[in-house]
Amino acid sequence: YKRITTRSLIEMKANGEKISMLTAYDYTMAGITDGAGIDVILVGDSASNVMAGHETTLPITLDQMIYHASSVVRAVKRALVVVDLPFGSYQSDPKEALRSSIRIMKESGAHAVKLEGGSEIKDSIKKILHAGIPVMGHLGLTPQSIYKFGTYTVRAKEEAEAEKLIQDAKMLEKLGCFAVVLEKIPAKLAKVVAESISIPVIGIGAGGQVDGQVLVIHDMLGMNNEFSPRFLRRYLDLYTEMTKAISQYVSDVKAKDFPNENEQY
Ligand code: KIV
Ligand code: NA
Numbered sequence: 001y002k003r004i005t006t007r008s009l010i011e012m013k014a015n016g017e018k019i020s021m022l023t024a025y026d027y028t029m030a031g032i033t034d035g036a037g038i039d040v041i042l043v044g045d046s047a048s049n050v051m052a053g054h055e056t057t058l059p060i061t062l063d064q065m066i067y068h069a070s071s072v073v074r075a076v077k078r079a080l081v082v083v084d085l086p087f088g089s090y091q092s093d094p095k096e097a098l099r100s101s102i103r104i105m106k107e108s109g110a111h112a113v114k115l116e117g118g119s120e121i122k123d124s125i126k127k128i129l130h131a132g133i134p135v136m137g138h139l140g141l142t143p144q145s146i147y148k149f150g151t152y153t154v155r156a157k158e159e160a161e162a163e164k165l166i167q168d169a170k171m172l173e174k175l176g177c178f179a180v181v182l183e184k185i186p187a188k189l190a191k192v193v194a195e196s197i198s199i200p201v202i203g204i205g206a207g208g209q210v211d212g213q214v215l216v217i218h219d220m221l222g223m224n225n226e227f228s229p230r231f232l233r234r235y236l237d238l239y240t241e242m243t244k245a246i247s248q249y250v251s252d253v254k255a256k257d258f259p260n261e262n263e264q265y
Contacts (some may be wrong), residue, residue, distance in 0.1 A: 040079055
């Protein structure tokens with residue numbers, strides 16, 4: 001395998017090749033995802049929802065993110081592995097942000113970190129980049145700020161927020177970030193951002209005129225029946241398939257059908 005690097009992603013944008021990205025939080029899923037040819041694996045703090053059952057991304061800790069990230073890294077041969085800095089691990093000051101990033105890089109072996117926010121965290125991003133750690137930005141709907149927003153609806157529909165988002169994206173590029181995620185913003189605005197900067201813009205609920213797409217893997221595999229935003233395309237109905245398989249197993253055990261003669265020693 002030729003490994004994907006931050007440089008490959010910037011070249012992909014320059015060549016007009018779209019970037020594919022999915023989340024993964026564990027060894028088995030990461031191995032399947034990498035083997036299927038994904039470009040970027042995000043160890044997202046969505047692990048807080050998907051893996052741990054929390055209502056928001058706020059409770060997950062840096063230690064827990066490192067546990068997920070090291071499991072993913074052990075499986076991956078080709079993809080670039082990016083890890084979210086969790087809520088509370090970078091907002092206090094740039095030194096804390098760098099310390100948390102160093103822990104992720106050293107203890108998990110991942111290749112880059114992602115932080116939510118623009119101008120508010122400029123100094124932290126600078127500090128991390130100066131240490132040689134690649135940074136992916138994240139603008140638009142930033143779920144760690146859910147209690148400020150009050151809702152998970154589309155962001156930057158109004159002029160002032162849209163203008164700040166464009167300025168923030170330009171700032172991230174200027175600082176030296178290698179890519180930026182845009183979450184749940186109007187497709188028109190996402191297109192303007194993608195055309196305004198030379199680093200890749202990876203969208204989730206941001207339309208098709210950006211440089212790549214990201215989804216939460218459990219959502220696109222249809223493992224979650226409750227979450228149905230417009231931007232989500234389901235490639236499987238694993239919720240139904242798994243329920244069928246598990247209930248079949250239950251009835252086979254109850255009916256003394258499993259194990260049979262050939263399934264014993
Ligand atoms: O944590 C996550 O899954 C994310 C993606 C949705 C971009 O940040
Ligand atoms: Na995230």
